[in-house]
Structure formats: structure tokens, C-alpha cells
Amino acid sequence: MQQNDYVLRTVEERGIGFIQLWFTDVLGTPKAFHITPQELEGALEEGMTFDGSAIDGFSRVQEADVLARPDASTFQILPYVGSGAEIARVVCDISNLDGSPFEGCPRHTLRRVAGHAKEKGYTFYVAPEIEYFYFANLDPSAPPVPLDRGGYFDLSPGDRASDLRRRSVQVLEEMGIPVEHSQHEDAPSQHEVDLRYTDVLTMADTVMTARLVLKALATQAGLVASFMPKPLANVQGSGMHTHCSLWTGEENAFADPDDEAGLSVTGRAFIAGLLTHAPELTAVTNQWVNSYKRLVPGHEAPVSIGWARANRGALVRVPVVKAGKLQSTRLEYRAPDSACNPYLSFAMILAAGLKGIEAGYELDPEMVGASGARGPLPSNLNDAVDALEASALAHETLGTHVVEWFVRNKRAEWGAYKSEITQFELDRYLPVL
Secondary structure, three states: OHHHHHHHHHHHHHOOOEEEEEEEOOOOOEEEEEEOHHHHHHHHHHOEEEEHHHOOOOOOHHHOEEEEEEOHHHOEEOOOOOOOOOEEEEEEEEEOOOOOEOOOOHHHHHHHHHHHHHHOOOEEEEEEEEEEEEEOOOOOOOOOOEOOOOOOOOOOOOOHHHHHHHHHHHHHHHOOOOEEEEEEOOOOOEEEEEEOOEEHHHHHHHHHHHHHHHHHHHHHOOOEEEOOOOOOOOOOOOEOOEEEEEEEOOEEOOEOOOOOOOEOHHHHHHHHHHHHHHHHHHHHHOOOOOHHHHOOOOOOOOOEEEEEOOOOOEEEEOOOOOOOOHHHOOEEEOOOEOOOOHHHHHHHHHHHHHHHHHHOOOOOOOOEOOEOOOOEOOOOHHHHHHHHHOOHHHHHHHOHHHHHHHHHHHHHHHHHHHHOOOHHHHHHHOOOO
16 A cells, blocks of 8 residues: 555656556557546556456456556656656556456466465566667568668667667666666667566566567657567577576575586576476467577577577577676576567466476586487477467466467467468469479
8 A cells, every 4th residue: 555655646746647557468469548647546446447358368258347456566657658747657467356366367477476486485587688670660561671780789870770779778767677788789770678687577567668668769769669570581580588597585596606507406407497398388488470480590599499508509598607796697598589478478487497496307418519409499380389288387377268368369370371472482483383
């Protein structure tokens, strides 16, 4: 209630004109509705009813109404929105009308898995690297138009896109979202914003916020920001490499100074869980047909299930930490792309790692080059969905409601993709067949 009072007082003192109630559907699509300050107190205390059957992956028609329950701790003023009266936002959990958590709410799914980790004495911290592209427009009838021909860490005078990225970082910082660093990425017009680590639920909210901020500020500049995993051929796609660590109180549970790789037994078992369940995770961390155009050899994206310290082609990388910085020990899960649903992706990553710890999984030997991998990641959405549908871990973590809806949606996407005649086929076959 103290947090509710702070929100109500801030809205009054700042003259906030509207409050956006944010939530996401199962695919991670941001949703919202606006309320006035007069409705805010009731929303904070009782939630706001809406028709869940109108949202993909939510309620069936016969159980349509659900509640959006604002989490007052997520209250933020949106400094980039419009003119005149200020606008704020609050992230919501979705519940049934009786107050019980709604099983189709991705935020609730992640909260539940993080709660399971808490029961084991762990807090899960993550720090994603969000890659994306700036383009002149989003006209799908023509190839995307990059704004530059830059590469890694390029700094060019008058670089419109880099200026926009820096402005976006300033807005994120103004909203209380710490950015560790940002830079131009390897592909033309590709950029990266690395978020400073925090607890997993806060970070999932933050990823959703950062993507919306980057898109909104690009639109205001007359440009577009795209998180499509692979919008340009023959260059790397946009990943969301996710740095992870488990903590017990003030101690990093992954760290062991006596281990060759600096990893504790807990850290090794967590990685073993990720490798064992990687095929089942992939449909969630890489949920679009286009995601698998990124997961190909030659562009620093993982294609094989293995771990390493220096090999950036490995699915899991264990970065070498600076001398005296043992508490920085972490792993980097490299499969997710920037268009994933962060709530479900982080939930599956955490659940797989915890399964490795609880079951005492043994870690494979470190990959050397391309050797030492236990097998390939799924190479297309259909294979990934097959693995998800058959996964006991996925049903346990996401719930049958989410898994069944997700599988139906992705089967339909795959079916539409298979029946499409692409320009590649016309260029390759029409002249000669």
C-alpha cells in the first residue's frame, strides 16, 4: 500500500494526464489501455476488468473476462510520449476474476519460476544484449534500406542512427533503466544496447520497455527500429545474448576460484541443464520462422549444443572474468533473439538450469572448435515446436494452456510459410524449370 500511495501522490504532484496499463500476450506483443488519474486508485486496489478473449493466447470466449492488476513497483513516467500532460505506465499481472493468477499470463509464468528458485535459496539475475536494426522504412515490398555501412564499434560524424541510439539510451537512463553500454554492431545499420543486470522479473519488464522506447524514438525521428531476427541476407542477425547468474544472498552461486573455468558445481549443473533441454527451449527463445535464418553457421550465432569459454559459436559461453572479480562469474546463453517474449524465454532458461541443479546433471566437456557438441539446435521452427510440444519441462514451466496455444499458433505460422512462394524460388527456378 505504501507503493500505491507513492504512485497516487506522484500522479497528482506531476499532473499526469493518463496512465497506461501494460501487459503482454503469449507471443510477447505489448498491449495496453489508458486510464485517467481518477480511475487509478481503484485500478491499483481492485484491478481493471477486460475481455481476455480479444487477446491472442488469453481466455476462451466462455471464460472471457480477466483482471489487469497493476504492479505499483513498475510505475514509470514516459518522458518520450507526446506533449502536454505527462503520461506514465504501470506493468500489470493478469488474474482471473476470483483473484487467482491467470494461467495465460507470461509475467505470472516468470514470477512463478523465479519463486521456485527463491524457495531453493536462489535469486536469478540476467543482463541481455539487445541487438536491432535502424531502417528508413518498413515497406515489406522491398528489401530494408540500411542507414549506414558501419561495422563493430564504428563511430562516424553525422551518423544519424548512432545519434538516435545515444538519445534512446539517455531516455532509458532517465526512466531509471541502467544501460551498461551501447555500440554499433557488426552488420550495416545494426546497433546494440546492453542492459545492466538485475533480477529476472524486473529485467523482463525492462526488455519490453526498452524495445518500445527504441521503436518510439525511431518513429519520432522519421526512422524505424526493427527487432526482426534476420532482416538482411548475408550478414549477422539480431540476437539477445543473455548473461545469467544465480545468487545465494550476497554470494554468486556459479563461482568457484579453484575450478579451471571458474565454475562451481552449481554453475556446471545449471549449464548442463541448459544443454540437455536446449531443443525444448528453442521454440520459445526463437519463436518466429525468421529466427532460424539467424541460427546458421558463419554469423556468430549458435548452431550446436555445447559450451565453451572462448568459442562464440557455442550455445553457452562462460566469459573469462577479470582478476579479483570472481563475483562477476556468469554464463551467456546465446540462442535468444531480440524478438522473443522475455518472460517466457527467461522462465524456460531458469527452469532448465534449475532442473540441471536439482537432478545433478553432469556437464559435457568444453567444446573445442566445432567438436565436442552434443548435437545441433533445431534448424527450423517446425522442429523446434515438435521439441516443445513433447517437453515435460515446457508443460511444467509454461503450463498446458500456454503450450497448447503456442503450438497451435506456431503450426499455423509454419503452414503459412511452407505454402508461400518466395522470391528466392522465383529467381532460382522460374527461368530454368
